[in-house]
Amino acid sequence: MIFAHPERLAVLILKDGMVFYGEGFGAKGKARGEVVFNTGMSGYQEVFSDPSYKGQIVVMTSAHIGNVGVNERDNEDVKPALSGVAVYKATVTPSNYRAEDTLDHYLERHGVVGISGVDQRAITLRVRNVGAMPGLIAWPVSLDEIPSLKEQAKSLPGLEGIDLVRFVSKDGIRRYEPPLDEWTSNKPKKGYAVVIDLGVKQSILDCLCSAGYVCDVCGAKTPASDIMAMKPDIVVLSNGPGDPSQVTYAIDTAKRLLGKVKLFGICLGHQILALAMGAKTYKLKFGHHGTKHPVRHIPSSRILITSQNHGFAVLENTLPKTAMPTFVSLNDGTLEGFDDPSFGVKTVQFHPEGGPGPHDARFIFDSL
Structure with missing residues (x-):
């Protein structure tokens, strides 16, 4: 050669x-x-x-x-x-x-x-x-x-069975101040959000602030009691890497928060909430990684083009009967979100913030 x-x-x-x-x-x-x-x-x-x-x-x-x-x-x-x-x-x-x-x-x-x-x-x-x-x-x-x-x-191992959140989550509690640019919001304050950092993207925090939330970000191992003591209006479980079943501390926190405060999960956060409610997750063959993934909003049949980045998915038929699937992938039929009003839970598997990608789903932040 x-x-x-x-x-x-x-x-x-x-x-x-x-x-x-x-x-x-x-x-x-x-x-x-x-x-x-x-x-x-x-x-x-x-x-x-x-x-x-x-x-x-x-x-x-x-x-x-x-x-x-x-x-x-x-x-x-x-x-x-x-x-x-x-x-x-x-x-x-x-x-x-x-x-x-x-x-x-x-x-x-x-x-x-x-x-x-x-x-x-x-x-x-x-x-x-x-x-x-x-x-x-x-x-x-x-x-x-x-x-x-x-x-x-x-001899290299795969990602199954490995907790990668511990490498990217930042300990402590910090107030997020959005930059003074296109994310500056003139909307009235909607409430106070605590974001559990499982590997959170800045654009998710930007979208929450743009929707009118004041955001504090806490580490993935923050106890549920500490989070509830902050008296949030909503708790957001962020995106993050790796096998969701191995992030046992976040699953335990989510279990303790169910029914006590409004919860919203994005990507890994969606999977963590599903596991906390008794569902199961599984490894996808090659995952969803890109900015042009079509999903269908089941209640309205509206099609959204979304940004996605995940290698695991929630097994839909293992969700509790009170959970209602809200989004489905048009590429492979996998679950892309669910609501459970009995627990005050809303989730999406895709990335509504884009970052990068289309803004079709950013309305979700305004609807929280």
């Missing part, structure tokens, strides 16, 4: 032994994680800074990534939590008036290993056909190292 820049030779190796060659960008080193694909054509910075991607290597199906650079305002968290990034072409020279840095420098600064020049379509087809699987990215490497790296990839 002949490579244009052998000093930057990078590989992405799947657990099943498939090897994809490319050129390294971002931080040098080795990254291990579950390999998933994201079909969004824009919003790569929001994707890479979303805490829900903790423990994953994200393959972007869109061909050109990095065109508009990066800026501090668009981060969903203070730093990326994902393990690695794989793209077809990483733009070296961004062109956008908001750009403050390049994607390459951004990933390098935060220690995220990347590979460019790979056939992202072939990786996507493999993951779609076989299922999400562990893999690794490494650079710089020599061809002599490939057999050893393949052996390492074969």
